[in-house]
Each structure stands twice: as C-alpha cells, then as structure tokens.
Amino acid sequence: YRSIETADCTFVYYCLSIGLSLISEMTSHDIKLEVCVDSIRSAFAAVAGGASRIELCSALSEGGLTPSVGTLKTLKESIALPVYCMLRPRRGTDFVYSDEEMCAVLTDMDLLRQNGADGFVFGSLNPDRTINVDQCRHVMLQSEGLPVTFHRAFDLTDQKRMQENVQLLRELGFKRLLSSGFRPSAAEGLDNLAQLIAKHHRDFIVMPGAGIKVSNLEEILTVSRCMEFHASAMDTAGEDYVAPTTQMECDVTMGKQDIDPYYGTNANVVRKMVTIASAMSCR
Template structure:
C-alpha cells in the first residue's frame, strides 16, 4: 500500500471482526467492546490475542460507559487512564478518546490528561465532536489540533457521514494538518460518493454483515432459546464481513 492510498479503519468489537478486517485489507483497527453502545473500552485479553494474530495497527477506544454526553467525572478519568496504561502494556498502537464539557465544548483539561498519559502515542478524537456546535466547527478542530490529537473521527454533525459530507468536505479542505476521518453509516453503496465529495484520505466503517452462523475465523452463532440475554434478543449480533472490507478497499483504491 502506497502513501497515496485512501486508508480504511475498521471498528470492531470481536476477534472474528478484527481478523476479517485484517484479511480484507483494512489499514487499521479501532478495537472496542459493545459497538451496539457506540463502542466501549475493549478487554486487554482481546487486544493481546489480536496483537499475536494480525500485524496492522490497533487503536483502542477509551470509553468506560455508554451515554452520548461524553462528560466524565474525575473518577471516570482515573479509570480511563488506568485502562490506557493496561492496554498500552498489551500492545496498543494508539487510542481513541473524546471529552466534552456541560456546554458541549471540548473539555481541554481532561483531554490534556489523557494526551499526557499516552506519552506521544497517536490519539484520535472521536464523534463526541459531532455533539459540539457546528457553527464553531473550525474553532473546535483548531483546539483538537493544538491539544495534539492526530485524527478526528466525524460524521459531519449528521446521523451518517454521507449526510454530513458537505461539512466534512469543508473541514478536510481547511484543516490539512490533521486527518479528518469520515465515519458513521459508510457502506459499499455510498462510499464512492463520500470519497468524491469529501476528498478524505482515511475513512472509518464497521463493514458489518449480520451473523447467523459460526464462521471459519470464529464468528458468533445465533442461538434460539427461551433465556433472555439482553439487547441481543432484539438486535442481532453482527460481525465485520471480509468481503465488504475488500469491496471498500477496492473502491478506495480506484478513487485515489
């Protein structure tokens, strides 16, 4: 892969999905748990196992709980910093984090604490950015850059990146010294349009397909039973599909 290739980061919450992403040609993994909750901090065991199985970089989500506020107490930040230390010791290549104030602005102090703890490792500011004021988007990107984040994951303040593609295009055109990475709702069917509009150099997708049987790389089967196990009873578990990843990579290569 050359430096001019458009890179695909795949967000995953299972070993099977990470293996499929790597096999399909993804450039990087965003490792989480509980993608149905928007992605939470992954387990060290999952990270360590994957570091022995795949060679592409793995960035770990730092998010201790669900919720779309991204307002963290000092105790929660302490937990995030401990998670960071543990995940780094097990081979994390980078991290994904974002914190906001009650006014939905960037929480500079809490972001600084996390950035200092990374010791210079790359940090992505995630879609907490999409909850900030769109009218202040350039000012907020400047704050994120000045803090030291290397990437910003955003849907352009909309439900999906394709809906927010105009905002993303503006951000990407203006801020060349940080990677603005479109993410949310990106699929094979809308990827070419998104790449054409935004001129992005990286994008972020789950590349999922609904799981119904165990796959040869350890996927999860759907079990029929009378025991309730929570949200999965109404929301089928989905895993990254290696063929979807391949098709996205092919589209990106053609668009470069």
C-alpha cells in the same frame, strides 16, 4: 490452550496482516480504511479484507466501549495491523465524564498501552458541549506519544465553531478527528466534512465515519476528498463461517435479544470498500 487448527489459522492471519501492512506502507498515498470492530472474528475479517487499521472496541451495539486487555493482547499476537483502542467507560452520548470515570479511562489506557495498543480513540465534553480541555490533556499526557483520535463527540459541539475546535484539537496534540459532519451519518454531513478537510488536510486528518457503506462510499470520497475513512463493514457472517454453538430456543436470556451474535465485520464488504478507495486514489 490453543488447538493446532487455531494456531495454524492464527499464523495465516499474522502472515497475511504483515503483507498487507507492508503494502500499506509502500502505498501510503492511498485512501486508508479504518475498520471498527468489537470481536476477534471481526478483526480477522478486517485484516482479510485489506483494512489499513483497526479501531478496537467492545459493545459496538452501544456505540463502542473500551475493549478488554485480553482481546487486545490476543489480537496483537495474531495480526500486524495497527490497533487503536477506544477509551469510553460507559454508554451514552453526553461524553461528560466524572473524575472517577476519568480515573478508569486513564487506568485502562495504561493497561492497553502496556499490552500493545498502537493508538487511542477518545472524546470528552463539558456540560455545555464544549471540548473538555483538561481531560483531553490528561489523556494526551498518558498516551506517551502514541497517536490519539478525537471521536464523534466532536459532532455534539457547536457547528459554527467547527474550524476553531479542530484547531484546538491540533493544539492539544490529537492526530485525527473522526466525524460525521454534525449529522447522524457522514453522507448527510458531507458538506461540513468537505469544509473541514479542505482547511486542515495538510497537517491534520479529518476522517469521515458513521453510516458509510459500499453503496455510498464513492460519493463520500469524491465530495469530502478525505485520505482516510472509518466503517464497521458489517454484514452477517459468510457462508464459510461455522458458529461454535447452535443457538436454541431458551427462556434464559442475557442482554439485548435483537442482536445477531454472528453479525459483524465481513471480509467481502471490507474488500469492496478497499477496492473502491484504491480506484479513487488513482484518479
């Protein structure tokens, strides 16, 4: 059930996202912003701010896990931007998955594809931190031609073999790589990112991500010379956002308590990033 107000709001976002999508197609040379979100509200904020694409996750507080089918389906009925779905079955930064976990990944992938996913984001390693070729091949086969991004599991691999590993990802069929350049943040890994982009920019997308903010975006774009970047563009909810319920002091808790439930993607932050990227595209 949806109220008239909710339906009207959804229609407005849908029309807005169609317009932004068309603009994005007409200016494909522009630097594109992919915004990672873990809620419907954050996705709407990304659209309102002018993002080019959405990476849909759940639990960004855990680095981003596989989203629910319900969230994806609701978004696809409301927005026209491409939505790539994270495929990550659990928390942790080893990215070493059991056969059972991969079964869950592939099952989720089927359901997400059937409900409108435009692409996927995945990464899998062996215990020695090499890329798990077999598991990646299974994912590429299951994608049925939809584009797949290899995520920051790459940053745990051997830095000395970064060029060879990008070549391996290309051969496996991945369309882009999300990386912080083997450092905690893209700003710290700029030199490595610039090397990767310089070598592969003609036929493979290397997308900087992690810790990208309005304050460091211009430097990251200038040094890396990337054509796409990835950010959550988070801030507290704007003044115009009205929380659906009022939080009250309570002894009953559920999950982490140091996370602001209204901290998410902010349309104004997205808009500032898009403005910077547009200005850089014209140089």
